[in-house]
Amino acid sequence: MSLVLDPTAQDLLFREAHTANTFTDEPVTDEQVQAIYDLVKFGPTAFNQTPLRITLVRSAEARERLVQHMAEGNQPKTATAPLVAILSADNEFHEELPALFPAFPQAKDLFFSERPARESAARINAALQAAYFIIGIRAAGLAAGPMTGLDFEGVRKEFLDDDHTPLMVINIGKPGENASYPRSPRLAYDEVVTTV
């Protein structure tokens, strides 16, 4: 009763949505990914850093290289999902900061001149954007299968560079047969929320 979002949308994004482990053969188009990005890019990040970078793994050859770096249990679904994306954090996001946060262009030099500060900020803010991206995938009527069971250094060397930190790999598509596990319990409000 307190939510203004349409209950059907609530179900689509959260209550009925599940992490998918199998997918149909239906392709995921670049147009769909762009529509998802163009929606979720409005999710907030600190100083509007927007450090998330997305690598779409489209070719069979690249898919094969990626599968080698996935944990064994993640390999079959990474090999067969209609689309796989590598999500990473750009540790050099500060170069764009004066344009992205024109209200306070000094932030680039004041807070982000040191690489460790950038790595820390990039990681949390790109992780936030990864969450927005997952919800955006659901908003497109698709399902996401995020995975951190992988060799991060291997993925970085194979697909990225020293300036990018891989965060997760996401399988994307229409859910297939027996796509999800039964819903695991969630912590109740009282277990999570305290008021001081």
Ligand SMILES: Cc1cc2nc3c(=O)[nH]c(=O)nc-3n(C[C@H](O)[C@H](O)[C@H](O)COP(=O)(O)O)c2cc1C
């Ligand atoms: C960041 C992240 C990493 C995950 N890594 C893996 C993984 O490596 N392998 C896997 O099978 N599931 C992985 N999962 C799936 C979670 O177990 C799943 O999202 C969670 O249990 C909720 O499932 P539900 O959406 O069906 O409720 C990951 C999920 C997230 C968000």
